[in-house]
Amino acid sequence: MTSLTLVRRIRARPAIVFDAVTTAEGIAQWWGPDTGPVLLSESDPRVGGRYRLRFRMLDGTEHESSGEFLEVVPPERVVMSWRWKGGEEDPGESRVEIKLRPVPEGTELTFTHALLHDEDSCRSHEEGWTGSLDKLVALFEGKTGA
Amino acid sequence: MVNYKERLDRTFTALVDPTRRAILAQLERRDGATVSELAEPFAIKLPAVMKHLDVLDDAGLITRSKSGRTVTVRLRAQPMREAMEWLRRYERFWSGRLDKLAAYAESKEAEARRKER
Numbered sequence: 015m016t017s018l019t020l021v022r023r024i025r026a027r028p029a030i031v032f033d034a035v036t037t038a039e040g041i042a043q044w045w046g047p048d049t050g051p052v053l054l055s056e057s058d059p060r061v062g063g064r065y066r067l068r069f070r071m072l073d074g075t076e077h078e079s080s081g082e083f084l085e086v087v088p089p090e091r092v093v094m095s096w097r098w099k100g101g102e103e104d105p106g107e108s109r110v111e112i113k114l115r116p117v118p119e120g121t122e123l124t125f126t127h128a129l130l131h132d133e134d135s136c137r138s139h140e141e142g143w144t145g146s147l148d149k150l151v152a153l154f155e156g157k158t159g160a
Numbered sequence: 161m162v163n164y165k166e167r168l169d170r171t172f173t174a175l176v177d178p179t180r181r182a183i184l185a186q187l188e189r190r191d192g193a194t195v196s197e198l199a200e201p202f203a204i205k206l207p208a209v210m211k212h213l214d215v216l217d218d219a220g221l222i223t224r225s226k227s228g229r230t231v232t233v234r235l236r237a238q239p240m241r242e243a244m245e246w247l248r249r250y251e252r253f254w255s256g257r258l259d260k261l262a263a264y265a266e267s268k269e270a271e272a273r274r275k276e277r
Binding site: 017018020022024025026027030031033034035040043044045047120121123125127 | 172247250251254255256257258259260261262263264265266268269272
């Protein structure tokens with residue numbers, strides 16, 4: 015299982031963050047890169063509902079991603095399937111999970127993007143992976159020559 | 161030919177285990193090691209080390225070459241490089257998105273507070 019986990023602390027209450035990551039109006043405000051517009055933002059945030067997002071980069075290329083909401087628990091947790099349209103570099107479906115936890119200054123957001131084969135292997139490895147990323151990066155930094 | 165995604169999966173599955181990461185770290189520090197040299201720092205038996213080496217070999221992270229009765233293990237950098245590239249690319253992508261999300265949510269929070277006053 016291949017996954018990436020990022021954690022952010024946001025000075026806003028969980029309900030506001032939850033709307034920002036699930037509603038079409040919210041997503042349109044932050045989804046695009048700094049250098050290009052969001053062309054399309056559709057979202058139906060309920061289990062089984064779908065979303066579709068498209069943005070354009072400065073170089074003119076357009077990138078569309080879409081998927082289905084798998085779990086929607088306001089204002090705590092949202093899980094969705096994720097797929098780039100026509101992305102040959104990253105074929106297949108992956109899974110995005112966003113967890114929100116109230117903290118004194120607002121919300122702690124834990125974001126996980128997992129490229130996976132099946133749910134089971136993902137669950138069993140999740141524990142082991144989260145937190146080891148930094149160590150791993152440090153470990154192999156020299157070797158990868160980047 | 162195993163595809164990109166399967167290769168990545170194998171690499172990451174191999175890396176989940178701390179003993180296997182420690183073995184790779186050892187190999188990184190020297191150019192080739194024998195199986196018994198690799199087993200030395202661990203409180204596990206040789207067969208268990210062999211099993212870990214099988215997983216690393218399947219993932220293409222190491223090569224094993226036999227000379228007489230000695231097996232020398234070496235690190236292969238390519239699968240690691242692919243895995244790191246995947247992580248880097250997505251980390252950059254999502255970091256940028258999450259920064260913008262945070263800025264947007266914080267502006268909505270400020271707006272909500274003004275209304276509440």
